[in-house]
Amino acid sequence: MKILKRLGILAIAAAAIFMVSGNHALAAHVSVNIGPAPVCPYGYYEIPPDNCAPDGYYGPEWFTGGVFLGAGPWFHGPDHFYGHVDHSFDFRHGYRGHFPEHGEPPAEHRQEFHGQAMHDARGHEAPRHR
Numbered sequence: 001m002k003i004l005k006r007l008g009i010l011a012i013a014a015a016a017i018f019m020v021s022g023n024h025a026l027a028a029h030v031s032v033n034i035g036p037a038p039v040c041p042y043g044y045y046e047i048p049p050d051n052c053a054p055d056g057y058y059g060p061e062w063f064t065g066g067v068f069l070g071a072g073p074w075f076h077g078p079d080h081f082y083g084h085v086d087h088s089f090d091f092r093h094g095y096r097g098h099f100p101e102h103g104e105p106p107a108e109h110r111q112e113f114h115g116q117a118m119h120d121a122r123g124h125e126a127p128r129h130r
Contacts, residue, residue, distance in 0.1 A: 037074035041106035046071035046123035052100040056111045059084030075121035082126040086115025
């Protein structure tokens with residue numbers, strides 16, 4: 001029994017020395033999976049919960065060949081991009097009209113765009129000199 005007791009004390013002391021010594025390396029890996037981009041006919045808002053934006057919210061520079069460049073974490077356009085948006089179709093500015101469902105096809109005829117504001121891909125307003 002005395003041998004087991006001494007071995008236990010020795011193991012605890014060795015573990016304490018190991019923990020305090022700082023001579024060990026710990027590796028940490030962080031992985032974030034944001035999932036696929038929302039499938040929306042006219043793009044999606046650039047902030048969570050990534051709801052579909054109505055026709056007319058994004059200006060034409062947000063689309064290439066009719067395909068939305070993306071916004072937020074799924075943006076795949078050029079660096080330092082700013083594009084026009086129409087705040088009258090922004091729920092944060094009081095819009096309460098129709099919001100397309102995820103996967104809904106676009107209308108055959110799009111609305112004419114009238115927005116004057118400019119946002120980056122994360123929803124930040126462009127500097128005034130742009």
